[in-house]
Amino acid sequence: MSLINDVRRNFVEALEELGAVARFLVRMIVVTPSALLRFDLIVQQIFNSGALSLVIIMLAGLFVGMVLGLQGFTVLQRFGSEDSLGVAAAIGLLKELGPVITALLFAGRAGTALASELGLMRATDQLSAMEMMAVDPIKRVVVPRFLGAVISMPLLAAIFSLIGLYGAQLIGVQIMGVDSGSFWSQMRAGVSFSDIYEGLVKSVVFGIACSLIAVYEGYYAVPTAAGVGRATTRTVVTSAVVILFFDYLLTSVFL
Amino acid sequence: MPKSKTLNLGAGSFVALGFAALLFLTTQTTSHGISFGSNPHYDVTAKFDNIGDLKVGSPVSMAGVEIGRVVKIDFDTQDYKAVVKMSINDKYNQLPTDSDASIYTQGLLGGKFVGLTPGGAETYLKNGSTIDFTQSAFVLENLIGQFLANSAKSSSSSSGAADAPGAGPASPTEKTK
Numbered sequence: 001m002s003l004i005n006d007v008r009r010n011f012v013e014a015l016e017e018l019g020a021v022a023r024f025l026v027r028m029i030v031v032t033p034s035a036l037l038r039f040d041l042i043v044q045q046i047f048n049s050g051a052l053s054l055v056i057i058m059l060a061g062l063f064v065g066m067v068l069g070l071q072g073f074t075v076l077q078r079f080g081s082e083d084s085l086g087v088a089a090a091i092g093l094l095k096e097l098g099p100v101i102t103a104l105l106f107a108g109r110a111g112t113a114l115a116s117e118l119g120l121m122r123a124t125d126q127l128s129a130m131e132m133m134a135v136d137p138i139k140r141v142v143v144p145r146f147l148g149a150v151i152s153m154p155l156l157a158a159i160f161s162l163i164g165l166y167g168a169q170l171i172g173v174q175i176m177g178v179d180s181g182s183f184w185s186q187m188r189a190g191v192s193f194s195d196i197y198e199g200l201v202k203s204v205v206f207g208i209a210c211s212l213i214a215v216y217e218g219y220y221a222v223p224t225a226a227g228v229g230r231a232t233t234r235t236v237v238t239s240a241v242v243i244l245f246f247d248y249l250l251t252s253v254f255l
Numbered sequence: 256m257p258k259s260k261t262l263n264l265g266a267g268s269f270v271a272l273g274f275a276a277l278l279f280l281t282t283q284t285t286s287h288g289i290s291f292g293s294n295p296h297y298d299v300t301a302k303f304d305n306i307g308d309l310k311v312g313s314p315v316s317m318a319g320v321e322i323g324r325v326v327k328i329d330f331d332t333q334d335y336k337a338v339v340k341m342s343i344n345d346k347y348n349q350l351p352t353d354s355d356a357s358i359y360t361q362g363l364l365g366g367k368f369v370g371l372t373p374g375g376a377e378t379y380l381k382n383g384s385t386i387d388f389t390q391s392a393f394v395l396e397n398l399i400g401q402f403l404a405n406s407a408k409s410s411s412s413s414s415g416a417a418d419a420p421g422a423g424p425a426s427p428t429e430k431t432k
Contacts, residue, residue: 040259043266051269090284155273162276165284184283191284192312200277 024216028143031136035143045148049110049211053156056109057102061160064097065089065167072168073176082176086183087190089168094191094199098161100247103206106153107239111214114145115235118218119228127219142219146211153207154200161199198254205246210239295345296323297382301356301369302336307392309358309367315341317371322347325369341369343380351376355388367392 036042068089076082121127121141130137172178214235221231306328315323323343331338343350353374358367371386380386 043263046270047262047266050273051265054269054272094280094284152269152273155270155277158273158276158280162279165280187284189314193281193285196281196285 020220021212021216024219025212027138028146028215031139032143032147035139035147038140038144041140041144042147042151045144046152047148049106049114049145049149050152050155053106053109053152054159056105057156057160058163060101060105061098061163062167064101064160065093065164065169066171068092068097068164069168069171069176073172073178082172082178083182084186084190085168085172085178086185086187089172090165090187090191091195093161093164093168094195095202096247096251098157098164099199099202099206100243102157102160102203103153103210103243104240106149106156106207107210107214107236107243110149110152111210111235111239112232114149114211114214115218115221116228116232118142118145118215119221119223119231122219122221123223123225123228125223138219142215146215149211149214150204150207153210154203157199157203157206194254198250201254202247202250205250206243209242209246213239213242296342297345297348297380298326298340298342299380299382299384299386300338300340301386301389302331302334302338303356303358303389303391304336305391305394306337306339306358307360307367307394309339309369309392313366313368315343315369315371317347317350317373322371339369348379348381350380352378352380352384353388354380354386355390356386357390358392360393 069085072085072088072092073082076085076088118127118141121137127137127141130140169180169183173180173183217231217235217238221227309325309328311325311328313325314321315325323341325339326342327340329338329340330336339356350371351374353376355372355374357370357372359370360367374388
């Protein structure tokens, strides 16, 4: 009996958590129009979560693309179709690896920064102080961070795919000797606009999910040192699971 | 404020870089033009006995140049044939009505595509026209089956089996007529 009760309680708690996240999202959406007036705050956050994540995204993209070129080449060579390396790398990067790895790195780089920043603001009563001064912390602090991250994520994914493509080209064409003409022409023939669209939709969805989890965990962090640490950890773990789950969902929708 | 200036510059160049990457991906990695579906085109249908693994989105080409794409594949329960609807770019609106449509394979194991060969009629295909002369896909399994049957038949005379493999791949479309 107690097991059933435990399951039920956990289920109810999970539903409550989901409801709290949804209400938080609605609260943010309500104040978004007025938050857009302070565009300088959003620009600052685009810099923080986008431009500062650029180096890790580009490095990761280069190596992922190079691995894709190397692995793809060795496998395709067995079937004598190494000319298709371009289309294999491009589809893999645009539809899956670009959005997913960017989102995972983004959750690690920008998501944790957001969560710990907001958590520390909570722990040091800065958020309460704002409320005291009749400044809505959601409007002034949370929404600019959320919007900055949501805007940055698809752009980072596009940069990741581009650098990855360059990495695949570097290994495939420059080192392994795939013909550069067939690399690009097969890619152009095999990649359709819908592939890019799919990747773009995925990266937007992952960006919203990641940023929402990060600001939610940070905003409602337990106001202690341990609480902030836990919020940061939960941000990464929950983001990773949600990203991979949504990836499966979106892929099956687009097929 | 110099601090805010560098910050704006950083954020601005990041956004510009992101959009440049997106622009490069959309224009350079895809076969832009026909696949966008935005430019004017007209639809032509053709019935085939067997389309192999032709798919929606497969190219339609004439003289090796891509002029359109397959937009719909259906099955006709009246005469048990596959009905292939092709969307052809309006630029190529002077294809004779007695043109002939065949299904070919890209490379040895590549995907299928529809190849059109022009006829000699004075009238041109227009939206809703049907191509009457079609040739089915070259199905590798059928060809292997025929080859095995032939080689079994001519196994008594050794010379017959020798030229069978040469004849097979050279004229794939005639075999499956």
